Amino acid sequence: MNKKIAITHKNPDFDALASAYAAVLLYGLDSIVTATSYETSVKEYMTTEDINLPLVHYKEKDIENIDRLELLVITDCKLENRLEPLQSLIKKADKVIIYDHHPAHGEDIQADEKYIEEIGACTSMLVHLLKDKNINVTPVDASLLIAGIYEDTGMLTFTSTTVRDMEAAAWLLARGADLQMISDYVKREMSRDHVFMLNELLTNMSLVRIGAISIGLSDASSDQYVGEISYLAHKIMDIESLDALFILVRTGDRVVLVGRSRADEVNAATIAYHFGGGGHPTAASAVIKQQTLHEANSKLNLILHEVVKPVKMAGDIMNFPVKSLSVDTTFAQAIDMFMKHNLNMMPVVDGLKPVGMVSRKDILQGLKHELNNEPINSIMQVEFGSVEPDAPYYAVEELMLGSNQKMIIVQQSEELKGVITRTDLLRLMHEEISKMPRYQDGRLVKNEVKRFKNISSSVMSVMPDRVVDLLHDIGRMGDEQGFKCYLVGGVVRDILLRKNNEDIDIVVEGSAPAFAKKFAAKHNARVAVHAKFKTAVVIFPDGFRVDFATSRTEYYNFPASAPTVEDASIRNDLFRRDFSINAMAVKLNNSEFGTLLDFFGGQRDISDRKIRVLHSLSFVDDPSRALRAIRFAVRFDFSIGPHTDRLFKHAVSLNLFDRVIGPRMFLELKYILNEKNYTKALDMMKKYDMIRFFSKKVQMDDRKTALFEGLELILDWYSFQFEDEFELYVSRFIVLFWELDREDIGDLLDRFQLDDGKTKELLNNYIETKDVVNAVSRRNVNRPSYFTQFMDRLSTPCAVAASAVLGEQFEPYVKDYFTDYRFVKADIDGNDLKEAGVKPLMIYSKILSSLKNEKIDGKCLGRDAQMKRALVLAKELVKNG
Structure with missing residues (x-):
């Protein structure tokens, strides 16, 4: 009984058979067990040559009859589905050893010993072990082993070939390997069937271009089995000079996928993996079952466009618009620019031409030497490397490392176009690495949250079809006009939270007003432009709005001041926002539609349910952000992050909220009072001692809590009984400030600095409500008409507020008033x-x-x-x- 055996993948080729035989020699195994047919060339070799291999062919019944194995060695494979039907032997073996040269995979077999190496042929790995252990190899053995190496390395010509493959082949040649045999079976002439299929594949060839990458796609059909399809793939690659090739061949009731690639951007193994196959980045295959050729073709096209990404160019990763210093800028002016924009290095220009670079460190040193009014051209670096926008990122990387520059200037026709920093390159590297699968012990390890991932499926499932169509159209128009367009802000947050939000904010890296005008003209909509802030709003005939803004940065000259706005990159645009959860963007341009940009950990904070500011001076720049933090915390049931909490308390201690302009204070309070969980928000405002910034006389005590509870009971009852809607904040505003007298409420409204009409409306609402409550409370109400004539003086939100203050004593009158009495009219007119x-x-x-x-x-x-x-x-x- 065979107790020690070697197995390999189904339909073994020369590398599979040779590596399994090498395992027999290395471990003294009883046999090589197979359960499927061999590749055509292997089958011909076995029937023609005088060899004596310990081969045993098992049927399913034979496999079932095996109870136990002492040792199972698996070669050229580590995926169970490629071992069919021999995979059940794994659980019957006391010890499992794997030798393979394919990349790690999330479904790798668990083994007692596993030897994985990036090498052209699996056989090469075992030949080195035979060599190290001085195991005798006959010329016949050497011929089979070298056939395995030559087949999987394309006669040592494939890019996957390594020095160790060549060393293994040389060692075998020294032991009498027969090169004539290799010529007969490995490098073969095409059969008649191959010629016909090659002709069909060439006839059906189509070319897909992704960036600068040319990918050939073809398919063919044959009712008869045709082996060695991979050989045809090599032929076509040579004939067509392609970067990559994927062919689909139907033979009988199955479809075979063969992929070849010479481009780093096209990983053939990744493509094959989506079809249940595998292989190497340069060569891979899969057997596709239960799919037609047409279905497999459609899936292949989708996967290629999803997986293959063109090389990033300097223009893709550079920062623009770029902040620069004029050649005659003084040290004092330069340090102001560095501090204002929080930069460490800036290019120096003469007109539009870059002529040097200068660092903040050098400027500070100059200021120490009292060079305040001297021009910076005296210390700027005049020797610097630069690239053009179409330079590949690896050229930028080589230049940065070779010249030890912290910043690379991007220029075209002696005009500054942008800059690339080390951080930009690190970010790009992290983006690429984060896309790669991570494995531990052969198992896929879940990656941390990706800062850059495609969420187009979420966009399409959460947003209405009309909005999705508009976003696609914005992306197409961006491509046509050379602008990068992004969906930004709260709507991106809500897409990730699976909440509908039709407040569409678009950021354009370019002129947003110009873009919005063309977009409006195309959709027969009107447009309003705010030139000062470089924004525009497009309003459709039905009132639907899309807001456009130029990608910009802003800085504050003093705490709570209005920001000064300047053009900037999308990253800087997002950095100026309030919280990480609101500082994400989605690319809309066609080639990258749906790609999420998350520079500041917004996804992580959504997952952790935290509100977090982007920098430590956030509340100093704009104290009203603290009110927004509370609003978002109660809306999404998030907590304030620890660092943000500390900054929050510090801003309160500095009384920064006294500097917030009145209209902003009113607007933020209005937003809070319109929230469903506004009482929780008011509790948080009390916790942070923020109520005093509205009025020091407001008391958030048990009585006020009871008033709000009564108010919500009435509002719930009212919304159940009636369909009319009104602004909830009005009722809640009145109750919140109930203890204020006429002078106090007047002072509060003056603080808000609203227009005269709005101030008068709020003041009248408040005073009328208090007058009605006082009148009703002081008298014995024994007639419904008496209660009604007072309540009729009030608008609905004021009447609701009055009802809450009057309390349970007047509940019957309140309900009768709202359901009946307020609608009563005399029968005559x-x-x-x-x-x-x-x-x-x-x-x-x-x-x-x-x-x-x-x-x-x-x-x-x-x-x-x-x-x-x-x-x-x-x-x-x-x-x-």
């Missing part, structure tokens, strides 16, 4: 009074009001009774003057 000859007209309203009150109290019902009563009232009113 002014026309009836006029026909009856009632004069003068000025008393009509008093008569009708009295009739309404009597009707509410159930005293005067019906038109006839009311008409009689009206005539009596008219006489009394005329008599009393």
Whole structure:
């Protein structure tokens, strides 16, 4: 009984068979077990040559009858699905050893020993072990082993070939390997079937271009089995001079995928993996079952466009618009620019031409030597490397490392276009590395949150179709006009939270007003431009809005001041925002549609449910951000991050909120009071001692809590009973500031600096509500009409607020008022009074009001009774003057 065996992948080629035989020699195994047919050239070799290999062919019944194996050696494979139907032997073996040269995979077999090497042929690995252990190899053995090496390295010509492959081949040649045999079986002439299939593949060839990469795609069909399709792939690569090639061949009831690549950007193994196959970055294959040729072709096209990304160019990664210093800038002016924009190095220009570079460190040194008014050209670096926008990123990398420059200038026709820093290159490297699968013990390890990933599927599933179509159109227009366009801000956050948000904010790296005008013209919409801030809003005929802004940065001359705005890159644009969860963007240009940009950890903070500012002076720059932090915390049930919490308290201690302009304070309070969980927000404001910045007389005590609880009960009841909507903040505003007198509320509204109309409206709402509550509370309300005539003086939100303050004692009156009494009218009207000859007209309203009150109290019902009563009232009113 065979207790020590070697196995390899199904349909073994020369490398599979040779490496398995090398394992037999190395471990003294009983046999090589196979369960499928061999590659055509291997089958021909075995039937023609006089060899004596310990081969055993098992059927499924034979496999089932094996109870236990002492040792199982697997070569040229580490995926169970490529061992079919022999994979069940793994669990029956006391010890499993794997030798393979394919890249790590998330579904690698667990083994007691695993030897994985980046090498052209798996056989080469074992030949080196045979050599090290001085194991005797006959010329016949050497011929088989070298066939395995030559086949998988393309006669030592493939780019995957290593020095160790060549050393292994040389050692075998020294032991009598027969090169004629290799010529007969490895480098073969094409058969008649191969010629026909090659012709079909060349005829069906199409070219896909992704960036500068040319990828050939072709397919063919044959009802008969055709082996060695990979050989045809090599032929086509040579004929067409392609960067990469993928062919699909239907043979019988299965489709075979073969991929070849000479481009680093096209990993053939990654493509094959999506079809259940594998291999190397340069050569891979897969057997596709239960798919038609058409279905496999469609899937292949989708995967290629998803996986293959063109090489990044300098223009793709450079910072622009770039901040620069004029050649005649003084040291004092330069340090101001460095501090204002938080930069460590800047290019120096003469007009538009870059002529040097200068660092903040050098400027500071010059200031120590009192060179304040000297021009910086005296110390600038005049020897520097530069690239053009179409230079590949690796050229930038080589230049930066070779010249030890911290910054590379990007120029074209002696005009400054941008700069690339070491941080930019590190960010690019991290982006690429984060896309790679990570493995531990052969198993896929989940990557941390990717800062750059594609969320187009989330965009399409969360956003309405109309919005998705508009975003695609913005991306296409950006491509046409040479602008990069991004979806930014809260809408990106809400996409990740799976919440609908149709507040569409677009940032354009270019002129947003110019872009918005063309977009509006295309969609028959109107556009409003704010030239000072380089923004625009496009308003569609149905009122739907899209906001456009030029990518910009901003800085504050003093705490809470209005920001000064300048053009900047998308990263700087995002950095000026309030919190990490709001500082993400989605690329809209066609080639990268749906790519998420997360420079500042927004995804992580969403996952951790934290509100976090982007820098330590965030609340100093704009203290109103603290109110927004509270609002977002209660809306999403997030907490304030520890560092942000400390900065929050420091801003309060410095009384920075006194510097916030009134309209901004009012707007942020309004937003908070419109939140569902606004009472939690008010509790947080109390915790941080922020209520005092609105009024020091406001008391957030148990009574106020009870008032808000009563208010919410009435609002819930009202929304259930009626469909009309009103601004909730009005009711809540009145209750929040209930203890203020007329002078106090006037001072508060003056602080808000609203327009006269809005100030008057809020003041009247507050005073009228207090007057009604005081009037009703002081008197014995024993008639519904008495309660109604006071409540009718109030708007709905004010009436709701008054009801909350009046409390449970008046609940029956409140509910009757809202459901019935406020809708009651007299059964007669002014026309009836006029026909009856009632004069003068000025008393009509008093008569009708009295009739309404009597009707509410159930005293005067019906038109006839009311008409009689009206005539009596008219006489009394005329008599009393």
